[in-house]
Amino acid sequence: MIKDRLKIALWLSIGMFFVPTIVWAQVIITGTVSDSYGPVIGANIIEKGTTNGVISDINGDFKLQVSNTKKTIIKVSYVGYKDKEIPLNGKVKFHINLEEDSETLQEVTVVAYGIQKKETLTGAISSVKTDALLASPNASVANSLAGKITGLSSVQNSGQPGAEDPKIFVRGVGSLTEGGAAPLTLVDGVERNFYQMDPNEIESITVLKDASATAVFGVRGANGVILVTTRRGTDSRAKISLSSSVGISQIAQWVEMSDVYTYAQLYNEQERNDGREEIFKPYDLDRFEKGDNPIMYPNINWRDYMVKTASIQAQHNLNLSGGTDKIRYFVSVGFLYQDGLLKDFGTNDSYKYKRYNYRTNLDYSMTKSTTLKLGIDGIVGDRQEPTNTNIWKDLSISQPFSGPGLVNGKPMTSKEHYSSILYRNPFIITYGKGHSNNVANTMNLDLHLVQNLNFITKGLSVEVKGAYNTDYSVITIRRGNIETYTPYFESEINGSELNVGDSDFNYNIVHRISGINSKDSWEQNNNRGRNWYFETNARYNRKFNNHNMGVLSLYNQNKKYYGPCAKVRG
CATH class of the missing domain: 2.170.130.10 (TonB-dependent receptor, plug domain)
Structure with missing residues (x-):
């Protein structure tokens, strides 16, 4: 048995020794790249299927080391010229002539x-x-x-x-x-x-x-x-295009924040190091760690509580184009909707945006040499945002114990003995406090007349253009004030002392208004502006053999008007 194994091992060793080893030899190819005018400087010469390549020098020459196989192909390219692929077929020297890409140049x-x-x-x-x-x-x-x-x-x-x-x-x-x-x-x-x-x-x-x-x-x-x-219409049959896209927006990454128990421990350590009394008592730390009383001792991740996982963006467009040799048209209407990442909680104090776009471009050939172009377009945008413009900052620096959020539909703040270290409660200062709507309406009108003067001399034309632009915006700010509530232990209301070592206790939520529920108010600012533009020009464009000549004489002017800003309060 052992002898048989030794024989097998010996034959394998001999076989491996005689197995042919394939070595891919390398070969250097040279050549010149030129066009109808002479050498092409900076042309790309690449071994197809690899990143191995060089560029031609000032004389159009190149030198490239490639694999010596029958399947090797080199690809030669240059801006404004057609790409060329050349198989080696055993050759090592090439003269490559590139052809101009007339479609690109024209x-x-x-x-x-x-x-x-x-x-x-x-x-x-x-x-x-x-x-x-x-x-x-x-x-x-x-x-x-x-x-x-x-x-x-x-x-x-x-x-x-x-x-x-x-x-x-x-x-x-x-x-x-x-x-x-x-x-x-x-x-x-x-x-x-x-x-x-x-x-x-x-x-x-x-x-x-x-x-x-x-x-x-x-x-x-x-x-x-x-x-x-x-875009403008062309002399063709009517074309209708409908496009829709729906996307999702997400926050890529948040910086991880500490939980309430870790925060309280570190804050107490800070106070001890500075020689001050600890804010969080052992009973507070115990409640934070166990999380058995989320109203009196909350542990809120405000980002998760107030920010959506994802929001929707939708964009739709319908356009129609076509025409005849006399009149050509392009008509487009579009709608965009963006939802914000801030949750609503039924107060409508969140981010939203709606936009309406419309455009009509008409080209009318009045005669063979006269064309009248008309354009009408506009944008109507409605942007909504909370009155608290620092919401993202507040979410990052508010403490996890600053409140339990909504409890039975009531916005809650934290215990009063935390007031000395509380920054602010992002929920209380955002929801129910109001929002603003900015509605901006822009409309533009263009009128453009082109007169071809080829009957005088070829390439001569005159143009007259006029444009009128107007914009109007209304910013409405709605402010509100809601009742907020602070929870209290039942023993605190009865006047008895709380046994901090006893975890078996009852509590009631005592509704205490932290402020006056004042009447809601609103404010509206109206802004308007308009301007007009005028242009006239005469141009001469002519090609003589291989020479191009262009002459332009132009005059333009514009004037802007600023309307009064109106402010209304209620």
Whole structure:
């Protein structure tokens, strides 16, 4: 038996010695990348399926070490050119000629007061289309630009429903203040805010980043320019689009807080170290540890008690587009709803936001050379928030023994002998104290006439544009005052002393109003504003062989009116 095992082991050893070992040899390939004009500098040459790659040098030459297999393929790419895949097939030297991607180069991009083909662009310009904006369903479309445009940064300071608009900077903060570093924002050529627009209405967003791209705007374009172009109808059959999205918002992570027993022990230790009398007696500590009297000795995690696990965000849009060679149309209506993470408790003192968007764009070809464009759009937003604007701070610093919350529908505070160390009870100062509603209504009207003058000379045209913008907001603040209650031991009411060593006792909740139940009040502030914009220009765009010529003569002006603020109280 032992001899047989030795034979098997010997044969295995001999077999392993003669098993062929496969060694993947490496080979260096070289080549040159060029186009119809000469060497291509900075082209990417990558071994397909790997991250192994190099770029071509100033002469278009490259050198790359790849696996020497028949299946190896190298991929060559460069902006504005079609990608090329080349199998090795045993070759080690290549001459690669790239072809221009005419579709990409012929694509037009919105620039200052017009459009331009990508192949003729010299300034630093980036743009995103509708699909990219819809990929991330943000309540504020400005937040969808983060990470999609090089050189653009956005800072969002709040996640409150209806207050999520970020601060946007193009190539950093170039002024002494953040307000002075904000870029100029134009919607269809008129200075407007686009943050609360429905992304389904937007055709593209273009960011002009350097001096050559923003020069026509003068000093107002010093911090960059954001151009928003809305969607318009085309000569086609009617298209109806309905889209809906529902999302869930959650708090990613809370900082863990101590329970009431740990808090009381540490606070007593602090008092002893400072030479003061302990606040929490042994009987208090015993109740906190056992948790057998949650009303007199509460242990409340206010975050769990007052904050929802998740909230809902829903966005819906219906749009219609189409037209003929004479008239083209785009009509869109949208609705957004955001629920806050703060629980309601039947008082309606929580966070909510509703937004209604509408837009109509019409293009009417009056003659073969004359086009009239009409645009009407608006936004109606209704934002609600509690009067306690420090609620999130209060949730973080309020003690777990500051109250038991709602008991039999009555808001309870904590025992009076804790008053010297209590910060505040977040439940008492939030619910029943009122809330505010901010209803903002914005409406815009555009009228744009384009006259083609090709009958005089090809490429010549004149345009006249007028816009009227109006906004009206009503802020209603409703304040209330509710009765709050403090629990007492029954023995305290009867005048007898409480035997702190006896855990077998009865207690009653004594309703004591901690304040006067004053009459509810409300206050309303009305604000209004309006402005108009006028622009006229003559432009000449012409291509002569391989040369492009563009001339623009433009005049514009705007005027703003500020209406009086009205305040009403009741």
